[in-house]
Structures are given as C-alpha cells and as structure tokens.
Amino acid sequence: MSGIYQLAHPAQLSPTEFALSLNIRACGVTAIDLEIGNDLLIADDLQSGQYRVMPLDRYTFGPNPLTGKEVLFAHYPKNLAFVPLGAKHADGTPHPYAGTGFIIGQILSFPIEALDKSNCFDGIPEEEIFYGLEIGQCTYDGKDFKIRDLQIRKISDFLPGMVIGGGSLGSIVPDGDDMLIAFNCDKDVGKKEVRGCGVLRWKNKNGNWEVQEYLPIIEPDYEHFHTMNGVTANYVEPSLARAWDGSLIFTAREIGPEPFGYETKEGSRLTVWHSTDQGKSWKVIIEKENFHTQTPLSVGVTASGIPYIVANEFCTHNSKGERLTSIILREKLLVWPIKQDFSGLEEPICACDAPVEFGEPPNQSFWRVDHPIGLPVRLKDGKWHSILCFRTLEHLECDSNALPTPFTGSYVREIFSTGNDFPLWIFD
Template identity: 30%
Template sequence: MSGGWTRRELAAACTSAALAALQACGRETREPAGGSPAKSGTLALTHGKADLRTPRDAPPGETWVYGLALPFQVAPRLGAVFCNIKGARGNDFEAGNDAVLFDAIEDGIRAAVPLARNHRAPHPRGKGDVLMVKYPARGGFVPFGTRRPDGSPHPHAGTGFGIHQSLAWPVDGPTEIRGPEHYQCFELQQYRYDGSAFRVLGTEKVEMTDLLAGWTIHDGGITNGIPDGDDFLVGMAGGKFDPRKLEENNGGDVASGAGVMRWQRRQESWRPVSFVPVTEPDLSFEPSLIRDTDGALLFCARGGQRAIRVWRSSDGGATWVKLIHVVGVAAGSPISLDQAVDGTPYIATNLYDVLLHPVAAKYRVRKNTTG
C-alpha cells in the first residue's frame, strides 16, 4: 500500500465510511415507501455486535485486532472474509491475515483459518535480519458447487487465490524500512474448499517484477476480484519502471498507476495473465472494481487532490472512460467503490479532514426542474 497516506487510516475509512451514491452511473435513488432498502434503491447500514475481535493465536503481551475485511463466497450458504490483523508496534504495523468463515450475519462464525503471519528472515540483500510484515490480502474464489450458465460444472469450483504484500521492517523498529534498504514482495496463496474444510494449498514468494512479465506490480486493491467468465479481474497498482525506484523518495517519482489484472487458473494454480492500466501513471493505488447491473465495469482508485474518481468500461476492461472526478471531497484515507444488494454502486471513504475546510459548496444538492 504505497503512497503518502497510512494503512492505519484503512480501518477508520471502513468503519466510519461516508456513503455517496453514484447517480452519475444512471441510477435514480428514491426514498423508501415502506419497502426494503434493496427494493427501493435506498442505501442503508445495519449495526450489530462484533462476532470476532482478535485472533486466537495472538502472542502473550501483544495486542492484535482484526481490521480490514474483504468478503467472498466459499459455498452455498457459506461466506468468508479476508481479514487482516492489526498490530500495535507502530503506524501501519500489521500482523498477518486470516480467512474467517461464516454462515450467517449474526453469530455465524464457523472458523478462522490462519493465512499468514509475520516472520523473521535475512534481508535479501545481506543487510542482516528483518521482520517481514504481512499486509491485507485480496483475491478471488469460485464457490464450491458453482455451475456455468449452461448448467455444466464450473471447472474451478472450490478453488481460489489470495495475494498480499510482505514488507521489510526492522526486527524491533517502529516503521518499515525505507531508502536503499527498502524491500517488499508479494506472497501468493492457492486455496481449496472441498465441502468440509477451507485449506491453504501453498504459499509462494513472488517478486514485484515476477508477478507478470514486463510489469512492476507493487500494490493491490482494497476489494476482492470479480468473476469474468472462468477468470477473475482484480484491481492492482504498478507500471513499467525499475523497482529500485521504489527505494528513492518512497516511490514518489515512479511511473505507476492503478489498473485491472486478469487471473486465470492453469495447471491447478491461479496466475495473472494481463494488466490493463486505467489511471494515468499518477501514483494512483488501492483500486476497487465492481460490475454494474448492465454488465459494464466500474473502477475507482485512490490518488492525490483528495479526489473521488470513477471510470467505466463497456468492453470488458479493454478501454476506460472517466465518469466522475471531484476534487477535495475525500480525506487522506482509502476510497472504495462498492455495491449494495440491489446493485447500486456507492463510494465509501472518510470525510474527517474534509469537514475542516470550506467545501460545503461541493455538496449542494442540484435542484431538478420541479425545484
């Protein structure tokens, strides 16, 4: 999660999100007339108690709490979330990831499967030992029992993948290593669910330049992948630049942007096969991707100017057109493009520092012809 803002803001952005319906996408929102929010098109939130707060394997004396949660379907009536673990050592210090399985929104936790934990390792360039810190996972999963539209069994049902960053920290330091000794890579995992247990089949270390030939991919999205036929489309960030540039000025001058990565399962393993940039090489990162109700793709990414930006593709992600670009309406925190039960797209972000500035004019409601 490269950029000028912190990962710790991620939890705040998700838990105190400001919802802004994307009416520019051609969908009208009305007040409910006794019907459910899903039928009326009105966005609503529910609030309940926390079902799970801390991993069971937190070391004695350390404070671990669950943070960002990215949902996916595992099987009929069985969901899951990639849930990252927040540590307390310093700003943006993470402790790993779990897959938390549930079969109901209330009191439905069925298992918490450990996916990754921080580990001590030699610095790859001989700089002594470092702590490899694991950041939030995203990926895709084909639910167990899935069938294709023609009724035939889906060839990849019950399989999926997850990918997360692994960044070098000092063994006892308060922040990640920057400058010439900066080091980061990905860990790519393969998953399977056989109807009874969710398993990690394998974890492999992948360098930023090895994930996809010809590209330096250094950051992932903050939403999971969406299906596209037998494939998955996942938001990622990268570009065609020397990865050593990330060591200089914390990556502030690299030709990197955010885009869409296509994943396919080949020889029992999910792998990326292409990357299409959506933004300019403007250091955009933390992308999110959804499919609109008409089949088109909608894309959002975090960038500068405290802006909300949304792009649309009507040709499967080959080309993109920017629909929305509003400056100064979001905080220095993650921006996520999400979707309600009825398909309504909306933006979730944090407004805490926007409210400190005179931006009220940006929120004035435009009157229609009837006033």
C-alpha cells in the first residue's frame, strides 16, 4: 500500500536540529483517514533541502483483540515529545533528561473488506472497533535516533481511574524537568469515549517518560457529546503553547451537535483559555462565534514568544461558489496573533491560500489545507525560527480514491515576528 506525507509534528532535537514526525496517509484508497505509518525527518536548516529520514512505524495486519477477526491496524500521527540534546535549565545546569523523550499516537482497527468504502466503519458496532495508543521511549545522541519499548497500550493504562485518547495538535511545552502536552482525558467508565480535554504532565521515572497527572481544562459534558469519525467527544485535537510572559495558552477544536452540517455554531466557535499559574487554573480569554470552519485549529507561538491561533478561514462556500458542509471547507489557512494583553486577536495574515497558490485541482474538486502545528526551532545558524507545519491535498484524495496531486504533501513555512527571542529551550 502506497502513501504520502501529510501531518507533521515538529520537535527540537538538539541545539541545531529539529525533527518532524511525518504521518503517512494511504493513497488511492477510498476509506477516509486511513493512516499507514510515520517517519522521522531530521534537519538543521529550512533552505538547503538536506535532511535525514528514518521510519518510525507502519500499518500491520492481525486479529482484532476485541473480535478475533483479521483487521488492518492503522497508525495515526505520532506526537514527538522530546527534551533536546544539550538542553539546560535557566541556572545553566544540564537538563537531567536531555536527549530523551517519547512518541505516542493512536492505533485504530480498520475492516479489511470495507476499505473501498468512504465510511468503512458503517454498520460496525463501536464495541468491535479496537482503539489504543502506541507509545515508545526515544533517545538521540546527535547521530542516531532510537526507539525502544514500542508498545500498544489500552487507553486506560496510563492514569489510575482515567482514560486518555485522541492526540495533540501541537507540540510539548517544557516545565522544569517535566513536559506538558495537551490531550483528551476522562474518567474510566469502561468505554472508549474520551470527552474531557486538558493537559498531561509527563515525568521521567527510572529512564522512562510516564504520565504523572492530568490538569483538566474542559470538563466532560455527558449530556451533550457527539461522534465524528469514530471519536466521541465535545472537543478534540487540543494544543498548548507558552507565551512571552511564561503563561500558558490552550485551545481545542469543538465538535458541536452536527459535525457534518452546513453551518454549526459550536463547531465554528473559537475558545482560548489562559493560565498564569502553570496550569493549575484556567480562564477563557477569547471567545468568538463563526471564527473558522469546523476544521482543525491550534495555538502556537513565534520565536519571540507571540502566541497565535492558526485555523481555516470561516466561510460557507468554496472558491467555486459551491455551498458545502463546513467540515470540508479548508482552502485558506490564516494566522491570528494574540494581542499582547491577551484581550483578543490582531488582524490575520495568510499562511496558505490554496486556490491562488495551486490553481485548479487536477480532479476538479477543491483544495484542503489543514492540521496546522507551529513551533519555534533553533537551527545551525544559532537562531530561532518559527515554523508552521500543515498538510495539503485535493478533496477527492480524502473522500474518494484520487491519487496525490503535484501539490499534495506536508508543508513547512516560516512565520516572522519582531522582538527578542523567547527560547523554548536553553542551550548556552
């Protein structure tokens, strides 16, 4: 089965190198969101085109643990959480876990006999769909990136009495010796639904990174929750960033009661949370209706510490004038800087306008530009650069079996900002 790079999760790997955990989407397959593995790309600049690539994982076939039936186990995007080689604390002492980290991502069972269907899970009871998390411990010595103890675990195996699921549409935030990452989390009631949303604190214990605690932000709404692509939740794809003053910014994608509707009030709403006490308490600082289409969005930060929201522009029609369901309207990606006093948003700048940049898609449908993730990275020039990663594809590649276009792939662009560097990690 062939595939193409799509989502990219960035991380700092050393004082001069960054890595991209690159997800691979299956090509020429009708089944939506069939993700077949991940690679790791390592680079030290943004211009030369020189980089190293190594495989992280690939899809497998095997018996479904829930039914015993042969299935395809899809490997969804891997979050890479890493303390870069050479990292130090503010007082100049070496970070005790520099050069270590972990990868984590979803595993989902796909019915082999239904891969020619757009919704291949149609008619399959939810209790027969296997859902787990694959996690592995990582090290990097400046030459070799290694993964050990790669294992698939139940979503209830991480925190007592809790389940974690989904995945972060963002990067980690360092906090002392620990790492913070936005994630879905909920009480374990024996089901796969993970309806809460917040931040997981990871600690290194005896050489392994493990979840220490969950810092809730969005409490589960058990009366009103919705299912989209097999995920039952109120919010999904959360992200976290640290602003110039050291405070934390959080957002997540709200699903709403009609995930595949034409106009959805909840699904198009932006809500941004802010914490000034390292995640112990949170308050809503920004709330906007009809902010974006019902598509992925995230919070990032520039090299100078300016936080921003990146999302698809709100619209009800595509560039051809066709009225379409909100969830597939993803032609333009915008970046909104958050005001210095955190009271609102500045005017947006355009990160990608696909119809203008790429022209008419080969299959005459329309473009999708989505799943944005931003991170400041330090390169071999010794400077910090704010990168923004996103994927591009034609709509019929996702909702049909069209093959990749010349513009389909994983993109990295640089965001420029004024002000002094606000380094995510200290090396000197």
